[in-house]
Amino acid sequence: xxxxxxxxxxxxxxxxxxxxxxxxxxxxxxxxxxxxxxxxxxxxxxxxxxxxxxxxxxxxxxxxxxxxxxxxxxxxxxxxxxxxxxxxxxxxxxxxxxxxxxxxxxxxxxxxxxxxxxxxxxxxxxxxxxxxxxxxxxxxxxxxxxxxxxxxxxxxxx
Numbered sequence: 001x002x003x004x005x006x007x008x009x010x011x012x013x014x015x016x017x018x019x020x021x022x023x024x025x026x027x028x029x030x031x032x033x034x035x036x037x038x039x040x041x042x043x044x045x046x047x048x049x050x051x052x053x054x055x056x057x058x059x060x061x062x063x064x065x066x067x068x069x070x071x072x073x074x075x076x077x078x079x080x081x082x083x084x085x086x087x088x089x090x091x092x093x094x095x096x097x098x099x100x101x102x103x104x105x106x107x108x109x110x111x112x113x114x115x116x117x118x119x120x121x122x123x124x125x126x127x128x129x130x131x132x133x134x135x136x137x138x139x140x141x142x143x144x145x146x147x148x149x150x151x152x153x154x155x156x157x158x
Contacts, residue, residue, distance in 0.1 A: 002156055041143050044150035045126035046102045052146035053098045054124040057091055057154030058139050061120045064104045066154065077154040102128050104143055113124060118154040123147070 065085055067080040092110045099108060107127040115121040127143040 005071075010043050018080060039130045042102050042131045043128055043146070045100070046126075046144070046146045047148065049099045049102070050124045050126065050146050053095045053147040053149070054122045054150035055152075056098075057095060057110070057112075057124070058120050058122040058150040060094075060152075061087055061091060061122065062118075062152035065120065068138055079114055079120065081114060081156070084112065084114060084120065091122070099126070103146075107143075115151055120148065120152045122152070123149045 040080045061084065062079070065079045065084040067070075067078050067083075070076050070078050070080075088110075091112050092108070095110045096108045104127040109125050111123040113121045113123075113126075125145065125147040130144065132144055
């Protein structure tokens with residue numbers, strides 16, 4: 001029996017350092033996955049903000065650019081192209097104010113175009129920051145390009 005006890009202690013002493021190797025590797029893997037998750041969440045938030053900004057801006061522009069004289073004279077809803085041109089600078093400022101700090105400063109671009117006599121198309125694009133860093137980046141860039149587009153239409157509700 002004394003011989004078996006000696007074998008058990010010899011076998012157990014060989015396995016002593018394995019946890020020391022596995023724990024740092026596990027912590028590194030969890031940290032990498034956490035950083036990818038945070039950066040993906042930031043990209044998702046940026047995409048949602050750009051989509052929301054484009055959609056609300058399209059609705060605002062279609063309301064503010066209505067040709068009031070055509071509406072009063074003929075009862076027809078249509079856009080005034082000159083009003084729409086004047087509202088483009090306002091659209092750029094408003095969108096830059098609406099988005100959060102996830103976007104790089106001065107990276108927001110707003111393109112406003114008329115998509116018919118009673119419709120406005122708004123495209124919002126910008127560079128969203130990576131929160132953690134370059135982990136998970138294929139191009140090695142510290143930002144992601146985000147784009148969103150929305151169309152606002154004038155409709156007569158009955």
